[in-house]
Protein backbone atom coordinates (compact mmCIF):
# COMPACT_ATOMS: atom_id res chain seq x y z
CA UNK A 1 0.00 0.00 0.00
CA UNK A 2 1.36 3.42 -0.84
CA UNK A 3 1.79 6.10 1.80
CA UNK A 4 -0.90 8.73 2.43
CA UNK A 5 1.31 11.40 0.90
CA UNK A 6 3.77 10.44 -1.83
CA UNK A 7 6.00 13.08 -3.36
CA UNK A 8 8.24 11.95 -6.17
CA UNK A 9 11.05 13.90 -7.70
CA UNK A 10 9.57 17.29 -6.82
CA UNK A 11 11.41 20.31 -8.17
CA UNK A 12 10.37 23.93 -8.11
CA UNK A 13 11.82 27.15 -9.47
CA UNK A 14 10.55 30.69 -9.16
CA UNK A 15 11.64 32.35 -12.41
CA UNK A 16 15.26 31.20 -12.52
CA UNK A 17 15.70 30.57 -8.79
CA UNK A 18 15.69 26.83 -8.19
CA UNK A 19 14.30 26.33 -4.67
CA UNK A 20 13.47 22.60 -4.63
CA UNK A 21 15.77 20.39 -6.68
CA UNK A 22 14.68 16.84 -6.04
CA UNK A 23 12.42 16.04 -3.13
CA UNK A 24 11.04 12.55 -2.45
CA UNK A 25 8.89 12.10 0.61
CA UNK A 26 6.50 9.40 1.82
CA UNK A 27 4.28 10.21 4.76
CA UNK A 28 2.07 7.48 6.25
CA UNK A 29 -1.53 8.14 7.22
CA UNK A 30 -2.03 9.38 10.78
CA UNK A 31 1.50 10.59 11.26
CA UNK A 32 2.56 13.85 12.86
CA UNK A 33 5.32 14.89 10.49
CA UNK A 34 7.71 17.81 10.92
CA UNK A 35 9.37 19.69 8.11
CA UNK A 36 12.48 21.53 9.18
CA UNK A 37 14.98 23.66 7.38
CA UNK A 38 16.66 27.03 7.46
CA UNK A 39 14.75 30.13 6.48
CA UNK A 40 14.34 30.22 2.72
CA UNK A 41 14.97 26.48 2.24
CA UNK A 42 11.58 25.97 0.61
CA UNK A 43 9.36 24.59 3.39
CA UNK A 44 6.44 26.87 2.51
CA UNK A 45 6.95 26.16 -1.18
CA UNK A 46 6.79 22.42 -0.46
CA UNK A 47 3.60 22.63 1.62
CA UNK A 48 1.95 24.82 -1.03
CA UNK A 49 2.76 22.11 -3.57
CA UNK A 50 1.32 19.48 -1.22
CA UNK A 51 -2.02 21.21 -0.92
CA UNK A 52 -2.30 21.93 -4.63
CA UNK A 53 -1.86 25.70 -4.31
CA UNK A 54 1.30 25.63 -6.40
CA UNK A 55 2.11 23.37 -9.37
CA UNK A 56 5.67 22.07 -9.14
CA UNK A 57 8.05 22.64 -12.05
CA UNK A 58 8.65 18.90 -12.01
CA UNK A 59 7.48 15.82 -10.16
CA UNK A 60 4.27 14.22 -9.00
CA UNK A 61 2.38 14.24 -5.72
CA UNK A 62 -0.34 11.89 -4.62
CA UNK A 63 -2.46 12.31 -1.52
CA UNK A 64 -4.63 9.38 -0.53
CA UNK A 65 -3.93 7.85 -3.95
CA UNK A 66 -5.19 10.90 -5.83
CA UNK A 67 -2.85 12.94 -7.95
CA UNK A 68 -2.74 16.56 -6.85
CA UNK A 69 -4.16 19.03 -7.52
CA UNK A 70 -7.38 17.14 -6.86
CA UNK A 71 -10.36 19.29 -5.99
CA UNK A 72 -11.90 16.47 -3.95
CA UNK A 73 -8.74 16.00 -1.89
CA UNK A 74 -8.26 19.77 -1.48
CA UNK A 75 -11.57 19.88 0.42
CA UNK A 76 -10.17 17.38 2.91
CA UNK A 77 -7.19 19.57 3.76
CA UNK A 78 -6.94 22.18 6.48
CA UNK A 79 -4.16 24.66 5.81
CA UNK A 80 -2.82 27.28 8.16
CA UNK A 81 -0.59 29.66 6.22
CA UNK A 82 2.23 31.71 7.69
CA UNK A 83 0.38 34.94 7.14
CA UNK A 84 -3.17 35.05 8.35
CA UNK A 85 -5.76 35.01 5.57
CA UNK A 86 -8.63 36.40 7.60
CA UNK A 87 -11.11 39.24 7.28
CA UNK A 88 -10.03 41.93 9.72
CA UNK A 89 -13.22 43.98 9.47
CA UNK A 90 -15.35 40.97 10.47
CA UNK A 91 -15.65 39.55 13.98
CA UNK A 92 -14.02 36.23 14.81
CA UNK A 93 -17.44 34.59 14.89
CA UNK A 94 -18.32 36.01 11.47
CA UNK A 95 -15.00 34.78 10.10
CA UNK A 96 -15.64 31.27 11.43
CA UNK A 97 -19.15 31.12 9.98
CA UNK A 98 -17.85 32.45 6.69
CA UNK A 99 -15.25 29.69 6.46
CA UNK A 100 -17.78 27.11 7.66
CA UNK A 101 -19.87 27.98 4.58
CA UNK A 102 -16.83 27.89 2.30
CA UNK A 103 -16.02 24.41 3.63
CA UNK A 104 -19.65 23.45 3.07
CA UNK A 105 -20.21 22.39 6.68
CA UNK A 106 -23.96 21.65 6.90
CA UNK A 107 -25.87 24.54 8.51
CA UNK A 108 -27.04 22.33 11.40
CA UNK A 109 -23.46 21.49 12.39
CA UNK A 110 -21.96 24.94 11.96
CA UNK A 111 -22.68 26.22 15.47
CA UNK A 112 -21.16 23.16 17.09
CA UNK A 113 -18.03 23.29 14.91
CA UNK A 114 -17.55 27.04 15.45
CA UNK A 115 -17.86 26.61 19.23
CA UNK A 116 -15.50 23.64 19.25
CA UNK A 117 -12.83 25.31 17.08
CA UNK A 118 -12.94 28.52 19.17
CA UNK A 119 -12.56 26.46 22.33
CA UNK A 120 -9.52 24.59 21.05
CA UNK A 121 -7.65 27.86 20.51
CA UNK A 122 -9.12 29.48 23.63
CA UNK A 123 -10.86 32.33 21.84
CA UNK A 124 -14.42 31.60 22.96
CA UNK A 125 -14.55 34.80 25.02
CA UNK A 126 -13.36 37.00 22.15
CA UNK A 127 -15.61 35.88 19.33
CA UNK A 128 -17.47 39.16 18.98
CA UNK A 129 -14.41 41.36 18.49
CA UNK A 130 -13.42 42.35 14.98
CA UNK A 131 -10.03 40.95 14.06
CA UNK A 132 -8.49 44.40 13.69
CA UNK A 133 -8.66 44.45 17.49
CA UNK A 134 -6.89 41.09 17.80
CA UNK A 135 -3.22 40.75 18.78
CA UNK A 136 -0.80 38.90 16.49
CA UNK A 137 -1.01 35.74 18.62
CA UNK A 138 -4.81 35.86 18.68
CA UNK A 139 -4.86 36.07 14.87
CA UNK A 140 -2.58 33.01 14.68
CA UNK A 141 -4.94 31.13 16.98
CA UNK A 142 -7.86 32.21 14.84
CA UNK A 143 -6.10 30.92 11.70
CA UNK A 144 -5.62 27.59 13.42
CA UNK A 145 -9.31 27.49 14.35
CA UNK A 146 -10.20 28.08 10.68
CA UNK A 147 -7.80 25.34 9.52
CA UNK A 148 -9.37 22.70 11.75
CA UNK A 149 -12.97 23.90 11.52
CA UNK A 150 -14.07 21.27 8.97
CA UNK A 151 -12.26 18.35 10.67
CA UNK A 152 -9.94 17.75 7.72
CA UNK A 153 -8.20 14.40 7.30
CA UNK A 154 -4.97 16.26 6.53
CA UNK A 155 -3.91 19.29 8.53
CA UNK A 156 -0.96 21.32 7.28
CA UNK A 157 0.36 24.00 9.58
CA UNK A 158 3.07 26.44 8.49
CA UNK A 159 4.84 27.57 11.68
CA UNK A 160 1.63 27.35 13.71
CA UNK A 161 2.87 28.41 17.13
CA UNK A 162 4.83 31.56 16.27
CA UNK A 163 3.62 34.27 18.65
CA UNK A 164 1.73 31.81 20.85
CA UNK A 165 2.57 31.62 24.56
CA UNK A 166 3.88 28.38 26.11
CA UNK A 167 0.68 27.54 27.99
CA UNK A 168 -1.51 27.77 24.92
CA UNK A 169 1.19 26.13 22.82
CA UNK A 170 1.04 23.10 25.11
CA UNK A 171 -2.74 22.92 24.87
CA UNK A 172 -2.62 23.24 21.08
CA UNK A 173 -0.15 20.35 20.97
CA UNK A 174 -2.48 18.30 23.12
CA UNK A 175 -5.26 19.00 20.66
CA UNK A 176 -3.07 18.06 17.69
CA UNK A 177 -2.36 14.75 19.44
CA UNK A 178 -6.11 14.22 19.94
CA UNK A 179 -6.74 14.87 16.28
CA UNK A 180 -3.95 12.49 15.39
CA UNK A 181 -5.53 9.79 17.57
CA UNK A 182 -8.71 10.22 15.54
CA UNK A 183 -6.72 9.51 12.37
CA UNK A 184 -5.78 12.99 11.14
CA UNK A 185 -2.43 13.25 9.35
CA UNK A 186 -0.65 16.41 10.47
CA UNK A 187 2.29 18.17 8.88
CA UNK A 188 3.95 21.11 10.52
CA UNK A 189 6.85 23.30 9.54
CA UNK A 190 8.80 24.62 12.46
CA UNK A 191 12.01 26.22 13.61
CA UNK A 192 11.35 25.29 17.22
CA UNK A 193 13.40 22.26 18.26
CA UNK A 194 11.26 21.16 21.19
CA UNK A 195 8.30 21.07 18.80
CA UNK A 196 10.30 19.07 16.29
CA UNK A 197 11.02 16.56 19.08
CA UNK A 198 7.28 15.97 19.41
CA UNK A 199 6.87 14.86 15.79
CA UNK A 200 6.83 11.15 14.90
CA UNK A 201 9.08 11.77 11.94
CA UNK A 202 11.09 14.66 10.59
CA UNK A 203 12.55 15.70 7.27
CA UNK A 204 15.31 18.26 7.06
CA UNK A 205 15.23 20.35 3.92
CA UNK A 206 18.37 22.04 2.73
CA UNK A 207 19.74 23.29 -0.60
CA UNK A 208 16.73 21.87 -2.45
CA UNK A 209 16.99 18.31 -1.09
CA UNK A 210 15.81 16.33 1.93
CA UNK A 211 19.20 15.80 3.54
CA UNK A 212 18.04 13.79 6.54
CA UNK A 213 14.88 11.98 7.51
CA UNK A 214 13.73 9.90 10.45
CA UNK A 215 12.50 10.12 14.01
CA UNK A 216 14.19 12.56 16.35
CA UNK A 217 15.89 9.60 18.05
CA UNK A 218 17.14 8.17 14.77
CA UNK A 219 18.48 11.53 13.60
CA UNK A 220 20.36 12.00 16.86
CA UNK A 221 21.85 8.54 16.93
CA UNK A 222 22.83 8.57 13.21
CA UNK A 223 24.68 11.85 13.71
CA UNK A 224 26.02 10.80 17.08
CA UNK A 225 24.66 13.89 18.82
CA UNK A 226 22.66 14.45 22.01
CA UNK A 227 20.23 17.10 20.85
CA UNK A 228 18.23 17.65 17.69
CA UNK A 229 19.80 21.08 17.36
CA UNK A 230 23.28 19.56 17.25
CA UNK A 231 22.07 16.88 14.85
CA UNK A 232 20.82 19.51 12.44
CA UNK A 233 23.99 21.52 12.64
CA UNK A 234 25.87 18.34 11.87
CA UNK A 235 23.67 17.39 8.91
CA UNK A 236 23.63 20.98 7.66
CA UNK A 237 27.43 21.19 7.83
CA UNK A 238 27.79 17.89 5.97
CA UNK A 239 25.34 19.02 3.27
CA UNK A 240 27.18 22.29 2.89
CA UNK A 241 30.55 20.54 2.48
CA UNK A 242 28.91 18.19 -0.02
CA UNK A 243 27.36 20.97 -2.13
CA UNK A 244 30.54 23.07 -2.17
CA UNK A 245 32.43 20.07 -3.56
CA UNK A 246 30.48 20.38 -6.81
Ligand SMILES: Nc1ncnc2c1ncn2[C@@H]1O[C@H](COP(=O)(O)OP(=O)(O)OP(=O)(O)O)[C@@H](O)[C@H]1O
Pocket residue numbers: 014015019037038039040041042043044045046
Ligand atom coordinates in the same frame (compact mmCIF):
# COMPACT_ATOMS: atom_id res chain seq x y z
N1 LIG B 1 6.15 33.76 -4.90
C1 LIG B 1 7.50 33.74 -4.94
N2 LIG B 1 8.15 34.31 -5.97
C2 LIG B 1 9.50 34.28 -6.05
N3 LIG B 1 10.30 33.69 -5.12
C3 LIG B 1 9.69 33.11 -4.09
C4 LIG B 1 8.27 33.10 -3.93
N4 LIG B 1 7.96 32.45 -2.78
C5 LIG B 1 9.14 32.05 -2.24
N5 LIG B 1 10.18 32.45 -3.01
C6 LIG B 1 11.61 32.17 -2.75
O1 LIG B 1 11.78 30.78 -2.57
C7 LIG B 1 12.70 30.51 -1.52
C8 LIG B 1 12.05 29.58 -0.50
O2 LIG B 1 10.98 30.26 0.15
P1 LIG B 1 10.00 29.53 1.16
O3 LIG B 1 9.05 30.56 1.67
O4 LIG B 1 9.45 28.31 0.54
O5 LIG B 1 11.04 29.12 2.32
P2 LIG B 1 10.81 28.67 3.84
O6 LIG B 1 11.72 27.52 4.08
O7 LIG B 1 9.36 28.45 4.06
O8 LIG B 1 11.33 29.93 4.65
P3 LIG B 1 10.92 30.51 6.13
O9 LIG B 1 11.36 29.47 7.12
O10 LIG B 1 11.70 31.77 6.22
O11 LIG B 1 9.45 30.72 6.12
C9 LIG B 1 13.15 31.85 -0.97
O12 LIG B 1 14.38 32.19 -1.56
C10 LIG B 1 12.06 32.81 -1.43
O13 LIG B 1 12.59 34.08 -1.69
